[in-house]
Amino acid sequence: MSRAPYDQPSTIQPVDGEVTVVGPGPVGVSITPQAARETARRLGQAADRAEDGHVERIDPDDADAVAIWAQRLGVTPDAVRNAVIAVGGDSEAVAMRLASARGAAD
Structure with a gap:
Protein backbone atom coordinates (compact mmCIF):
# COMPACT_ATOMS: atom_id res chain seq x y z
CA MET A 1 0.00 0.00 0.00
CA SER A 2 1.11 3.55 -0.59
CA ARG A 3 0.44 4.91 2.90
CA ALA A 4 0.50 3.52 6.41
CA PRO A 5 -2.78 2.02 7.62
CA TYR A 6 -4.77 3.90 10.23
CA ASP A 7 -4.30 2.60 13.76
CA GLN A 8 -7.55 4.05 15.12
CA PRO A 9 -10.90 2.27 14.82
CA SER A 10 -13.94 3.79 13.17
CA THR A 11 -16.67 5.45 15.22
CA ILE A 12 -19.87 3.46 14.85
CA GLN A 13 -23.32 4.61 15.99
CA PRO A 14 -26.94 3.64 15.38
CA VAL A 15 -28.83 6.59 13.85
CA ASP A 16 -32.48 6.46 12.79
CA GLY A 17 -32.50 2.69 12.26
CA GLU A 18 -29.23 2.69 10.33
CA VAL A 19 -25.63 2.13 11.34
CA THR A 20 -23.20 4.97 10.64
CA VAL A 21 -19.47 4.44 10.32
CA VAL A 22 -17.18 7.48 10.46
CA GLY A 23 -13.40 7.57 10.10
CA PRO A 24 -10.67 7.21 10.46
CA GLY A 25 -9.70 9.35 7.52
CA PRO A 26 -12.17 9.84 4.69
CA VAL A 27 -14.50 6.99 5.70
CA GLY A 28 -18.17 7.85 6.12
CA VAL A 29 -21.05 5.52 5.39
CA SER A 30 -24.55 4.70 6.57
CA ILE A 31 -25.72 1.09 6.16
CA THR A 32 -28.61 -1.11 7.22
CA PRO A 33 -28.28 -3.26 10.34
CA GLN A 34 -28.11 -6.37 8.12
CA ALA A 35 -25.30 -4.88 6.05
CA ALA A 36 -23.52 -3.85 9.26
CA ARG A 37 -23.61 -7.43 10.56
CA GLU A 38 -22.23 -8.80 7.29
CA THR A 39 -19.58 -6.07 7.18
CA ALA A 40 -18.54 -6.94 10.74
CA ARG A 41 -18.24 -10.60 9.77
CA ARG A 42 -16.15 -9.76 6.71
CA LEU A 43 -13.95 -7.36 8.70
CA GLY A 44 -13.26 -10.08 11.24
CA GLN A 45 -12.32 -12.56 8.54
CA ALA A 46 -10.08 -10.06 6.77
CA ALA A 47 -8.40 -9.08 10.05
CA ASP A 48 -7.67 -12.74 10.80
CA ARG A 49 -6.18 -13.23 7.34
CA ALA A 50 -4.14 -10.01 7.55
CA GLU A 51 -2.68 -11.05 10.91
CA ASP A 52 -1.66 -14.34 9.29
CA GLY A 53 0.13 -12.36 6.56
CA HIS A 54 -2.30 -13.45 3.85
CA VAL A 55 -2.27 -11.52 0.59
CA GLU A 56 -4.35 -12.60 -2.39
CA ARG A 57 -2.37 -12.40 -5.62
CA ILE A 58 -3.82 -11.73 -9.06
CA ASP A 59 -2.13 -13.54 -11.93
CA PRO A 60 -2.67 -11.38 -15.05
CA ASP A 61 -2.04 -14.42 -17.26
CA ASP A 62 -4.89 -16.43 -15.68
Missing part, protein backbone atom coordinates in the same frame (compact mmCIF):
# COMPACT_ATOMS: atom_id res chain seq x y z
CA ALA A 63 -7.94 -15.33 -17.72
CA ASP A 64 -10.42 -17.00 -15.34
CA ALA A 65 -8.89 -15.35 -12.27
CA VAL A 66 -8.78 -11.97 -14.01
CA ALA A 67 -12.46 -12.33 -14.97
CA ILE A 68 -13.40 -13.15 -11.36
CA TRP A 69 -11.45 -10.14 -10.03
CA ALA A 70 -12.98 -7.90 -12.71
CA GLN A 71 -16.46 -8.94 -11.59
CA ARG A 72 -15.60 -8.48 -7.89
CA LEU A 73 -14.15 -5.04 -8.52
CA GLY A 74 -16.77 -3.91 -11.04
CA VAL A 75 -14.31 -3.24 -13.84
CA THR A 76 -13.21 -4.85 -17.10
CA PRO A 77 -10.61 -7.61 -17.26
CA ASP A 78 -8.31 -5.21 -19.14
CA ALA A 79 -8.57 -2.72 -16.27
CA VAL A 80 -7.53 -5.47 -13.83
CA ARG A 81 -4.56 -6.46 -16.03
CA ASN A 82 -3.47 -2.83 -16.40
CA ALA A 83 -3.68 -2.27 -12.65
CA VAL A 84 -1.61 -5.43 -12.02
CA ILE A 85 1.01 -4.12 -14.44
CA ALA A 86 1.05 -0.78 -12.62
CA VAL A 87 1.10 -1.94 -8.97
CA GLY A 88 1.85 -5.67 -9.00
CA GLY A 89 -0.38 -8.63 -8.20
CA ASP A 90 -1.38 -7.72 -4.61
CA SER A 91 -5.19 -7.73 -4.83
CA GLU A 92 -5.55 -4.93 -2.27
CA ALA A 93 -3.13 -2.69 -4.18
CA VAL A 94 -4.99 -3.46 -7.40
CA ALA A 95 -8.35 -2.65 -5.78
CA MET A 96 -6.98 0.63 -4.40
CA ARG A 97 -5.52 1.56 -7.79
CA LEU A 98 -8.84 0.92 -9.53
CA ALA A 99 -10.82 2.80 -6.87
CA SER A 100 -8.43 5.71 -7.19
CA ALA A 101 -8.83 5.70 -10.97
CA ARG A 102 -12.63 5.67 -10.61
CA GLY A 103 -12.46 8.56 -8.15
CA ALA A 104 -10.32 10.57 -10.54
CA ALA A 105 -12.82 9.94 -13.35
CA ASP A 106 -15.79 11.14 -11.27
Whole structure:
Protein backbone atom coordinates (compact mmCIF):
# COMPACT_ATOMS: atom_id res chain seq x y z
CA MET A 1 0.00 0.00 0.00
CA SER A 2 1.11 3.55 -0.59
CA ARG A 3 0.44 4.91 2.90
CA ALA A 4 0.50 3.52 6.41
CA PRO A 5 -2.78 2.02 7.62
CA TYR A 6 -4.77 3.90 10.23
CA ASP A 7 -4.30 2.60 13.76
CA GLN A 8 -7.55 4.05 15.12
CA PRO A 9 -10.90 2.27 14.82
CA SER A 10 -13.94 3.79 13.17
CA THR A 11 -16.67 5.45 15.22
CA ILE A 12 -19.87 3.46 14.85
CA GLN A 13 -23.32 4.61 15.99
CA PRO A 14 -26.94 3.64 15.38
CA VAL A 15 -28.83 6.59 13.85
CA ASP A 16 -32.48 6.46 12.79
CA GLY A 17 -32.50 2.69 12.26
CA GLU A 18 -29.23 2.69 10.33
CA VAL A 19 -25.63 2.13 11.34
CA THR A 20 -23.20 4.97 10.64
CA VAL A 21 -19.47 4.44 10.32
CA VAL A 22 -17.18 7.48 10.46
CA GLY A 23 -13.40 7.57 10.10
CA PRO A 24 -10.67 7.21 10.46
CA GLY A 25 -9.70 9.35 7.52
CA PRO A 26 -12.17 9.84 4.69
CA VAL A 27 -14.50 6.99 5.70
CA GLY A 28 -18.17 7.85 6.12
CA VAL A 29 -21.05 5.52 5.39
CA SER A 30 -24.55 4.70 6.57
CA ILE A 31 -25.72 1.09 6.16
CA THR A 32 -28.61 -1.11 7.22
CA PRO A 33 -28.28 -3.26 10.34
CA GLN A 34 -28.11 -6.37 8.12
CA ALA A 35 -25.30 -4.88 6.05
CA ALA A 36 -23.52 -3.85 9.26
CA ARG A 37 -23.61 -7.43 10.56
CA GLU A 38 -22.23 -8.80 7.29
CA THR A 39 -19.58 -6.07 7.18
CA ALA A 40 -18.54 -6.94 10.74
CA ARG A 41 -18.24 -10.60 9.77
CA ARG A 42 -16.15 -9.76 6.71
CA LEU A 43 -13.95 -7.36 8.70
CA GLY A 44 -13.26 -10.08 11.24
CA GLN A 45 -12.32 -12.56 8.54
CA ALA A 46 -10.08 -10.06 6.77
CA ALA A 47 -8.40 -9.08 10.05
CA ASP A 48 -7.67 -12.74 10.80
CA ARG A 49 -6.18 -13.23 7.34
CA ALA A 50 -4.14 -10.01 7.55
CA GLU A 51 -2.68 -11.05 10.91
CA ASP A 52 -1.66 -14.34 9.29
CA GLY A 53 0.13 -12.36 6.56
CA HIS A 54 -2.30 -13.45 3.85
CA VAL A 55 -2.27 -11.52 0.59
CA GLU A 56 -4.35 -12.60 -2.39
CA ARG A 57 -2.37 -12.40 -5.62
CA ILE A 58 -3.82 -11.73 -9.06
CA ASP A 59 -2.13 -13.54 -11.93
CA PRO A 60 -2.67 -11.38 -15.05
CA ASP A 61 -2.04 -14.42 -17.26
CA ASP A 62 -4.89 -16.43 -15.68
CA ALA A 63 -7.94 -15.33 -17.72
CA ASP A 64 -10.42 -17.00 -15.34
CA ALA A 65 -8.89 -15.35 -12.27
CA VAL A 66 -8.78 -11.97 -14.01
CA ALA A 67 -12.46 -12.33 -14.97
CA ILE A 68 -13.40 -13.15 -11.36
CA TRP A 69 -11.45 -10.14 -10.03
CA ALA A 70 -12.98 -7.90 -12.71
CA GLN A 71 -16.46 -8.94 -11.59
CA ARG A 72 -15.60 -8.48 -7.89
CA LEU A 73 -14.15 -5.04 -8.52
CA GLY A 74 -16.77 -3.91 -11.04
CA VAL A 75 -14.31 -3.24 -13.84
CA THR A 76 -13.21 -4.85 -17.10
CA PRO A 77 -10.61 -7.61 -17.26
CA ASP A 78 -8.31 -5.21 -19.14
CA ALA A 79 -8.57 -2.72 -16.27
CA VAL A 80 -7.53 -5.47 -13.83
CA ARG A 81 -4.56 -6.46 -16.03
CA ASN A 82 -3.47 -2.83 -16.40
CA ALA A 83 -3.68 -2.27 -12.65
CA VAL A 84 -1.61 -5.43 -12.02
CA ILE A 85 1.01 -4.12 -14.44
CA ALA A 86 1.05 -0.78 -12.62
CA VAL A 87 1.10 -1.94 -8.97
CA GLY A 88 1.85 -5.67 -9.00
CA GLY A 89 -0.38 -8.63 -8.20
CA ASP A 90 -1.38 -7.72 -4.61
CA SER A 91 -5.19 -7.73 -4.83
CA GLU A 92 -5.55 -4.93 -2.27
CA ALA A 93 -3.13 -2.69 -4.18
CA VAL A 94 -4.99 -3.46 -7.40
CA ALA A 95 -8.35 -2.65 -5.78
CA MET A 96 -6.98 0.63 -4.40
CA ARG A 97 -5.52 1.56 -7.79
CA LEU A 98 -8.84 0.92 -9.53
CA ALA A 99 -10.82 2.80 -6.87
CA SER A 100 -8.43 5.71 -7.19
CA ALA A 101 -8.83 5.70 -10.97
CA ARG A 102 -12.63 5.67 -10.61
CA GLY A 103 -12.46 8.56 -8.15
CA ALA A 104 -10.32 10.57 -10.54
CA ALA A 105 -12.82 9.94 -13.35
CA ASP A 106 -15.79 11.14 -11.27
